[in-house]
Amino acid sequence: MPRRPDSQNWRLVGAAHARERQTYEQVLKIADSVDAILFTGPLQYDLARESGELTVPATYVPVSGASLYSGIIRGLMAGTLDPSRVSIDSIGADEVEAAYADIKVSNQLVHTIEYLGAESVEKFIDFHRGLYESGATSAALTTVKSVAQRLVAAKVPVFRLVPPSNSIRDALNTAALLGAGSILGDSQIVMVVVQVSPAFRPLGNGPQNYRQMELILSLHRLLLSEVADLGVTLLQRDADTFVITATRGSLAQLISRLRADTFVDRMRAETGMVVDIGVGIGETPQAAEEHAYTALERSREGDAAKVYLVRPDGSNVALSGPSDGQVSSEPPLGSSKAEETLRRIIEVLQPQPGEPIVVDAEAVAEGLTVTPRSARRVLASLVDAGLAWQMPAVQSSRSGRPRQQFRLIV
Incomplete structure (x- = not known):
């Protein structure tokens, strides 16, 4: 299901099959011509993953x-x-x-x-x-x-039982985000859960509930104003919860817009209502959402001025309240490993002294003798550890996806 980042149009490629066990065979037939795969349900997704590696980002229409x-x-x-x-x-x-x-x-x-x-x-x-x-x-x-x-x-x-149209629409949006992220060399999904703090929810029915509905509408408008230009999906999950779905390429901007010292304080000032925020990253939308809710609980348990992020490996880090928007001074888990990886890349590439070190997945894959997919994961871990930053994608003179480059921070 390809969707280019600069287009609002999707081209859907069907892969019908008579028996569920044929799912992976159909995946192999279309994998080279699509940017993401949307399975009709969790069974098809699991069968495909059990049969072999999925070479493009994939998700499924959830059962609810x-x-x-x-x-x-x-x-x-x-x-x-x-x-x-x-x-x-x-x-x-x-x-x-x-x-x-x-x-x-x-x-x-x-x-x-x-x-x-x-x-x-x-x-x-x-x-x-x-x-x-x-x-x-x-x-x-x-x-x-x-x-x-x-x-x-x-x-x-x-x-x-068939999923309703809104579930299919949401799954299509998620698949489109996965595909767009893959084109840019970044296929991990980010979920941000914004939820009204339990102490600020009404008890029972009555006039207070109408006031609460007005406040939720204010929160919805405020969220829309913050993320409307980022190419993300914003959905209201229930009466008190909103979920933002994005690719990791949008993570830095999302965190900047939703920092505790800006968005949360602004929400409190405009409505008197306090919200909690959790950020999760995962290889699949389901994993990212699970991590986001874990981060939400961590945010509630910890310092109220902080927003927490849970990474794909389950490690978490507090996003600081000060206006620099940087990760707290406590080093992220695994940062020493990232530093060692950075040293290995520099030793292999032998850059010119004083020159900026700009690499892509192909160069890292060749230097470390790993697959391009592993090299992309290595570069993503360097970005997480603050040892690299992602540059704008470069369109190659050859046909194909834009080349994603990274500047290494020494």
Whole structure:
């Protein structure tokens, strides 16, 4: 699913397959012609990763409780589904409970089983079939096409759960960000969670809730004004939470805009409301979001004037409050290793004394005898440690992606 950074247009490349186990074969056919891959669900993503290396950034359309509504409506219209007596796979019990609370239906006799990996599929079939044949359920709700097909063959009423359009749209935006980041030589994802502090949320209903809604709208407007020009995605996750999705190329600007001493103080001054911020980096959107929420909790536990960032390896660092916007004086974990890597690169390249040292992934890969992909990771770690900074991409005279250069800081 290519999308160039200077274009708002996407070119979608389809890769249909009859059986789920053919997923990786289709990936190999299109990998050289796309900048990112969007799988239709976590199963396809896991099957592809188990079969071999994914050579381009990839993500998948997430499974959530929002897909339940259309499945239940289709079952009711068919006249074969009692929503209070069903079996549901892939969706967590908490999300199912929230969805049933929305439609005012009891979920006491609703059975759920979570997706824990590709091996879960066989368990799904036995789970649904056993419950239906014992009379415990009226129908099965599944997210997996092959499960639905086998249940139909076993004469179990089944309805396929499909993600709603907004989930697909969000996943497309994330895939586009991954693709754009890959073009620039930077495929890691950054998630920033901005959430109203628990002490500033209203208790119960009443006029105070209307005031809270006004404050949330103010927060939304303020966030939009800060990030509108960065090419990131801003979504309201729930009543008190906003999530910003970006590539690592936007990290420095995002941190600069959302520093505790500027954005947080401005929010408090304009609305009297305090927000907490967590920043996460990961190889996938799911990992980045998990790290962002971990950073959010760390920010709440630590100094209120600081925003925390959690890296792909799980290490965290406090982003300082002072206006320099730099990382706190405590050295990041692994910085000594980064310094050793920098020394090795300089020894191999032997730059001219006094001249700026500018490298790209190809030069580092050749010098350290590693793959270009490993070289990009090495350069990313140097950027994290403050030992390099990313220069604007250079369009090569040859066709292909722009060349990403880095200035080494000695």
